[in-house]
Amino acid sequence: MNAMTKSAAELRRAARNHILAPRLESPFHDRLMALSEVNDWYNWAGYKAPHALFDGELEYFAIRSTAALFDISPMVKYRIAGPDAERYLNRLTLRDVRKLGVNRVHYTAWCDDHGHVLDDGTLFRLGKNEFRLCCQERHLPWLLDSAFGFAVDIHEETEEIAGLALQGPTSYAVLRDAGFAGVEQLKPFHIGAFPHEDGDVTISRTGFTGDLGYELFVPRARALSLWDRVWRAGAPHTIRAIGYGALNQARIEAGFIVANTDFVTAEGALRADRVRMPDEIGLDWLVDPDKPNFNGRRAILDARRNQSLKHILVGLEIEGNIPAEHAIVYHRQKHEAGLVTAAIWSPTAKRNIAIASLERPYGSKFTEDLWVEIYAMRELKYQKLMKRAKIVPRPFVRLARRTASPPGLT
Amino acid sequence: MQKYDALIVGGGHNGLVAACYLQRSGLNVAVLEKNGWVGGAATSRELTPGFLYSNCSYVCSLFRPEIMRDLELPKHGLQVIAYEGGAVFTRDGDYLASYRDHDSHRREFARYSKRDAEAYERYARDVTRQCRFIQPLLMRTAPDPFGFRPRDLSEFLYLARKFGEFSPQEMAETLRFWTMSISDFLDEYFETDVIKAYLALSGIIGTALGPMSPGTAYVLLHHYMGEVDGSVGAWGYARGGMGAVTQALARSFEASGGTIRTDAEVSKILTRGGRTTGVVLANGDEVSARLVVSNADVKRTFLKLVDEDTLPGDFVHRVRHFKMRGSSGKVNIALDSLPAFPALPEGSSCIRGDMHFTDSIERMERAYDDWKAGRWSADPFLDMVIPTTLDPTMASPGKHFMSCFVQYCPPKLQGRDWTDADRDAFAETVIGQIADYSPGFRERIVHMEVRTPREIENEVGLTEGNIFQGELTFDQLLFNRPVPGYAQYRSPISGLYMCGSSTHPGGGVMGAPGRNAAAEILRDLKRSPEQMSKAHDVI
Numbered sequence: 042m043n044a045m046t047k048s049a050a051e052l053r054r055a056a057r058n059h060i061l062a063p064r065l066e067s068p069f070h071d072r073l074m075a076l077s078e079v080n081d082w083y084n085w086a087g088y089k090a091p092h093a094l095f096d097g098e099l100e101y102f103a104i105r106s107t108a109a110l111f112d113i114s115p116m117v118k119y120r121i122a123g124p125d126a127e128r129y130l131n132r133l134t135l136r137d138v139r140k141l142g143v144n145r146v147h148y149t150a151w152c153d154d155h156g157h158v159l160d161d162g163t164l165f166r167l168g169k170n171e172f173r174l175c176c177q178e179r180h181l182p183w184l185l186d187s188a189f190g191f192a193v194d195i196h197e198e199t200e201e202i203a204g205l206a207l208q209g210p211t212s213y214a215v216l217r218d219a220g221f222a223g224v225e226q227l228k229p230f231h232i233g234a235f236p237h238e239d240g241d242v243t244i245s246r247t248g249f250t251g252d253l254g255y256e257l258f259v260p261r262a263r264a265l266s267l268w269d270r271v272w273r274a275g276a277p278h279t280i281r282a283i284g285y286g287a288l289n290q291a292r293i294e295a296g297f298i299v300a301n302t303d304f305v306t307a308e309g310a311l312r313a314d315r316v317r318m319p320d321e322i323g324l325d326w327l328v329d330p331d332k333p334n335f336n337g338r339r340a341i342l343d344a345r346r347n348q349s350l351k352h353i354l355v356g357l358e359i360e361g362n363i364p365a366e367h368a369i370v371y372h373r374q375k376h377e378a379g380l381v382t383a384a385i386w387s388p389t390a391k392r393n394i395a396i397a398s399l400e401r402p403y404g405s406k407f408t409e410d411l412w413v414e415i416y417a418m419r420e421l422k423y424q425k426l427m428k429r430a431k432i433v434p435r436p437f438v439r440l441a442r443r444t445a446s447p448p449g450l451t
Numbered sequence: 452m453q454k455y456d457a458l459i460v461g462g463g464h465n466g467l468v469a470a471c472y473l474q475r476s477g478l479n480v481a482v483l484e485k486n487g488w489v490g491g492a493a494t495s496r497e498l499t500p501g502f503l504y505s506n507c508s509y510v511c512s513l514f515r516p517e518i519m520r521d522l523e524l525p526k527h528g529l530q531v532i533a534y535e536g537g538a539v540f541t542r543d544g545d546y547l548a549s550y551r552d553h554d555s556h557r558r559e560f561a562r563y564s565k566r567d568a569e570a571y572e573r574y575a576r577d578v579t580r581q582c583r584f585i586q587p588l589l590m591r592t593a594p595d596p597f598g599f600r601p602r603d604l605s606e607f608l609y610l611a612r613k614f615g616e617f618s619p620q621e622m623a624e625t626l627r628f629w630t631m632s633i634s635d636f637l638d639e640y641f642e643t644d645v646i647k648a649y650l651a652l653s654g655i656i657g658t659a660l661g662p663m664s665p666g667t668a669y670v671l672l673h674h675y676m677g678e679v680d681g682s683v684g685a686w687g688y689a690r691g692g693m694g695a696v697t698q699a700l701a702r703s704f705e706a707s708g709g710t711i712r713t714d715a716e717v718s719k720i721l722t723r724g725g726r727t728t729g730v731v732l733a734n735g736d737e738v739s740a741r742l743v744v745s746n747a748d749v750k751r752t753f754l755k756l757v758d759e760d761t762l763p764g765d766f767v768h769r770v771r772h773f774k775m776r777g778s779s780g781k782v783n784i785a786l787d788s789l790p791a792f793p794a795l796p797e798g799s800s801c802i803r804g805d806m807h808f809t810d811s812i813e814r815m816e817r818a819y820d821d822w823k824a825g826r827w828s829a830d831p832f833l834d835m836v837i838p839t840t841l842d843p844t845m846a847s848p849g850k851h852f853m854s855c856f857v858q859y860c861p862p863k864l865q866g867r868d869w870t871d872a873d874r875d876a877f878a879e880t881v882i883g884q885i886a887d888y889s890p891g892f893r894e895r896i897v898h899m900e901v902r903t904p905r906e907i908e909n910e911v912g913l914t915e916g917n918i919f920q921g922e923l924t925f926d927q928l929l930f931n932r933p934v935p936g937y938a939q940y941r942s943p944i945s946g947l948y949m950c951g952s953s954t955h956p957g958g959g960v961m962g963a964p965g966r967n968a969a970a971e972i973l974r975d976l977k978r979s980p981e982q983m984s985k986a987h988d989v990i
Contacts (some may be wrong), residue, residue, distance in 0.1 A: 060800075179572065398840055
């Protein structure tokens, strides 16, 4: 045996000390640690991740006014490659992967046999036969089991690949000044490979903020140098590193949903009634009935035909300015109609907005006369408020700069 | 001649639970215990100076919190301390640990297989779903399809409704789960031997079946449906050893006016005209009562303590064939220092949890093959804990008590009785296995108690030393436990009830059989069970 290659048992033994650091540190941890003024960390899928670095409310304005750098390394990542990769992913996911060109990304979701959503995520087509799937939850057994009969290789690469989201009106200017020549060519959902050190960085014009923005992926070893390159170029463009609190505000404004926050994933649900079909969480537009068979197809189409869908996800605009997080939604102030899963006062829309899951026919047939009951804890007393809610389309905030091509500098 | 309202035959945890509830409901109750102490199989005994031994049961999870609260057991000294995970040592000098922290647990599994690491989630979800189904049934009397009184009908409806909350897929899963082997079940989730071996442990503990025997998946569930302070599936140590459970029960019982008589072995349950009238003790004394509640197992109760001519023939036949096979032994060890396990990193939490040396299902099954042949396993499966790593009351600082549950260990050796020499050779098998992974282990031993089924039956009274008073296979559960038609704690003799683990919902230090039996007795007496709070909701 080659003395240079470690045996599986040696590698396994070397990994024993993971228990000494129960929270993984992201490849960017050293930089985040140095920038963290408030030491406000939370557990993101086993990683130590910042909830805020200096001030969550101010961090939000980096997204909407300058450039915000957010570490997305903890996002679960799978590399899917092989001659059957396209066919495999087409069976696995809701959208038609044949329509996803090389160097393109699309947002998608995948379901179990009963049409219940297992997760949503972004699918990057890095080559004809090579993809990266990014998502919130872990699915390796599902992905491997689904690969039965397909010539495809599936590799979990969460810890190997570092990811950064650079979002905000000056994000393009930052990348340009960082020397990523040609990045202006990237239209929304386009991917490009750009040289960095002795390798490449994959940059896509994607994000979770509804703003102009990019996502950058590199192997772990080149993470810090990438951060430094972006950070140096970003200084004149007022770049700030941000935590999840700020990002969450932006994503609600953009109307994006988060697995196991706005819906319960099918593999995580203990209670049989908690699972959701795509049409029940606002993902009906991903379902492509015209493409070849995909997992959950029959159940989803049956539910549509039989009108047996039980829930619906809606955007709400609520009177007043008190966020309605986890408030119960009522019809005519009387009948329980659903639950608010995410809510904020939107600094950009200047409106009190929310994402809610309603039980049909509320939200489908009965769309008027909806109310939310807000329990606002104020100095150890609940101020109970019954506020009128109006169903409005998502996104709540629509920014022209998100899709402008070429991208603007500010 | 003393007269009581109710006599409890045997002072095990279920007997004491029943006694407490009945006494608190206004009956005059006496517990008759053959040993010089109460506790049955939940005891803490100072078998060598300075060391308390949990010498039978050794960990706590199943004991129902409703009972702890109703009977004020915390006030009477009961504390249960949750412990951290544990480990299986592998033959190649490594180990597989289990951690309470979700992500650490995943990363530990990922050392062996990334797939298995991510599969654990689905596995845990499926097992939890089954637990949520079974948990509410623990504190209810099983419906009796033989009686079909309105109550049984409503219990059946309850069962059907519980089942009805399941999707058709879940119903299918439940039926599979209740009948599958733990090995087959785990194969559907995992690929790594040691991971499967670790998870299979709970499927065979206390059971005369191997991991490849159908029905063992349910046994696993039985070990997962407990909790420590709402954390379902968690296990803990009773502070002061498992005797703390029964000592708290005994104090609670006496505080409410009950009588405990130790060294009072019941040799016969008296009947007249199909009714019980009391008992005769081994010393010849008679104690009369209109109710007798037997905490002894169903075989001991009806094949030894009751005259067969007072019982229906088919009932006797079924009792004789109730599966209560001895399958395990116990080696309890006092140590003058904490054993070292070089495979574990310095300061590892694993030493505070349950430790094992069987790293594949195949080894487990081979251990079972020895049992079938009437031998103790040459390469046994151990469930080993050192409660003194968390409990300062069982030994002085630096000293430790170690409990080793050993499987498999037959009630007879190829048809003949155990001898002391056999027992010592059995112990050597166990010590040898530990010493293989813990250098210097033998030198740390101060004292050792070795219990084969012979010792367990003789002291505790469990037939064949079966720790569950009857195996937990689907044919012996719900309305089939222990005998169809007699699953509601009553017996063919009026006034004679059963309250031990031979009855629904079965073994483990759970207390539910004792409580359910008390509820049925109070129902027969037309007394409302005011002292009994409702079972906690599973939401």
